[in-house]
Amino acid sequence: MKILVIGPSWVGDMMMSQSLYRTLKAEHPEAVIDVMAPAWCRPLLSRMPEVNQALAMPLGHGALALGERRRLGKTLQASGYDRAYVLPNSFKSALVPFFAGIKRRTGWRGELRYGVLNDVRVLDKAAFPLMVQRYVALGYDKPVPSAQQLPQPLLWPQLRVEDDEKRMTAAQFGLSADRPVIGFCPGAEFGPAKRWPHYHYAALAEQLISEGYQVVLFGSAKDRETGDTIVQTLPEAARHHCKNLAGDTQLEQAVILLAHCAAVVSNDSGLMHIAAALNRPLVALYGPSSPDFTPPLSHQARVIRLITGYHKVRKGDAAEGYHQSLIDIQPMRVHQELSALLTAAQE
Template sequence: MKILVIGPSWVGDMMMSQSLYRTLKAEHPDAVIDVMAPAWCRPLLSRMPEVNQAVAMPLGHGALEIAERRRLGKMLKANGYDRAFVLPNSFKSALIPFFADIPRRTGWRGEMRYGLLNDLRKLDKSAFPLMVQRYVALAYDKTRIHSASDLPQPLLWPQLAVQDAEKQAAISAFGLASGRPMIGFCPGAEFGPAKRWPHYHYATLAQRLIDQGYQVVLFGSAKDHDTGQQILATLADDSRQHCRNLAGETQLEQAVILLAACDAVVSNDSGLMHIAAALNRPLVALYGPSSPDFTPPLSDKARVIRLITGYHKVRKGDADEGYHQSLIDITPERVMTELETLCPRPGV
C-alpha cells in the first residue's frame, strides 16, 4: 500500500505526526509512506525510519493557489497512491490528494472539505484531548475508534535516532568542550514572549549549572539570538566561556544532532521541546499560557512545570518585557530540582 501524508507546517506538529507514521507501519508493515511537507521538514523526516521519502511542498503556509495545487496533484497521480492522510484541517490542504485522484482520502472534518475527503471524520475534541491521539486515530477505521480510550496502548510516541559519531562531529564542528557535560536551553517560542521563561531565570540556572561543571548551549532561530545574548551578558565573566549561544547559527539538522548530545534540556513550549522529547533527552518543559493538556512533550523522561490551569490565548504578558506572570513564578530553583531528579551532577 502506498500512502501520501499531507503533513503539518510546524516543528512540534510534525514531530507529533510521527506517531501516525509509526502506527501505520505497525498496522501495515508493507506500507510505503511519503510525507508532503515544507522543505525545512526534511531533516526531521529523514530521521523517521517509517517515512519512505519527503515530498517538498513548494507553496508557502497560507497560500491557496488552486491551479498550482492541481498541477502538483496531477504530477503525484503517477505515483499510484492508494491512501492519503490530510493532517492540517484547512480546505487547501485537501486539494492535492483530491487532484491526485487518490482513492481513499482521510482526515478530520475541517473547513469545507466535503467531497475533497471521502473518509471524513467528525472530531469530538473531548474524546481525543491530545493532538497525538487525533493523529493516531486516523490510522484506524472510524467504526473502530470512537475515543482515545479505544486506541491501542501504549501509543507509539515519536522517536528520532542520532548516531554517536554524528554527535561527536557536531560537538567538534562548533568548538564545544567534549569533556564537559552539556545542558541545552531552548529559550525561544513562537507567538510572542508570553510563552517564554524569562531570560534572567535562564541566566541564573545557567550560572548554577556552570558552577557544577556543565556547559550550557542555547538553541533557537535567528530571532532568539538576542535573548541568548541577554543570558550570556548576565553570567559571571569567567563563566561565559562555558555558555554558547547557537541561536541562529545552526541549521535544523545540526540542532537535532546537538540536542541529542545534551545530557538534559530545559525548554519553553516550542518545536525544539518536541524534538528533545523525541530524542529521549531528559527534559524540563516550562509552560505558561499554552497548555500541556493538548500538546505535552511525549517522553517518559520529560517533566512539565506549570503553575496555572486552562488555556490562555495571550501573546504578550502584562509583566516587564511581555513575560507572563505564571512563567516568572517558576523559579530557577524549582527547575534545578527537576533537573537533579533527571540527571546526576558531573562526577557523581
C-alpha cells in the first residue's frame, strides 16, 4: 500500500504528525508513506523511520494556485498512491490528492471538503482535546468516536539521531567536550508574550555554568538578538560557557545538537516539540498559550505554567512585551525541575 500524507506547515505540528505515521505503520506494516510538506521539513521527515520520502510542497500559505495544484496532482498520478491523508483543514490542502486521483482521501471535514475528500471525518473537538489525537484518529480505517476509544495507546514522536552525528556536530560548533550541554530555546513564533524573560534565562544560565555545565542557545535568525541579550546579561566570566547559535544553525544541525544536550529548557515553540521527540529531559515554560492542546509528548518533559485556560495575547504588559505569568516563573523553580530531571536521567 502506498500512502500520501499532506503534512502541516509548522515545526510543532510536523513533529506531532509523526504519531500518525507510526500509527499507519502499526496498522499497515507494509505501507510506504510519503509526506508532502514545505521543503524546510525535510530534515525532520528524514529522521522519521516511518517516512519513505519527503515531497516538497512548493506553494505557501494562502495561495490557492488552482492550476499549480492541478499540475502537481497530475504529476503524482503515476506514483500509484492508494490512500491520502490530509492533515491541514483548509480546502486547498485537499486539492492535490483530489487531482492525483487517489482512491481514498481521508481528513477532517474542515472547510466543507466533501468531494475533494471522500472519507470525511467530522471532528468533535471535546472528544479529541489534543492535536496529536486528532492526527492519530485519522489513521484508523473506521472513524473513532473519541480519544478514549483509540484502539491503541498513542505512539509519540521519536526522531532518530546517531551518536557519531552528535559528536561531529558538537565539535563543528566548538562545544566543549568537558562540560555537559544544557540547551535553551528562548524564542517563540508569536513574539515576547510566549517567551520566558531573557533575564530569567540569564540567571538560570549563570547557575548552571557555576555547576559545570555549558549553555547553548538555539533559535532562528530572528532570535539572535534575544540570545545576544542573554549572553550579555551574564557576568563576564560566565559568557565563555554560553554560546548563542540562534541563526547560526540549519534545522538539521539544530536537531542534532538538541539530541546532544543533557537537557533542554524551552518556551512553547517548535524546538520544544523537537526536544521532546528526541527524548531529552525537558522543562517547557508556558504562559498565555496552553499545554492542554499541544503539550510536549515525552515522559521526560515537565511543564511549568502558573495560569489556566487559553489567553489570546500577542504582547504582554511588561516593557519588553513579556507576559506576567511567565515573568512570575522564577529561575529557581525551573532549576529545581531541571535538576530533578537530570538526576533521574543519571539513575
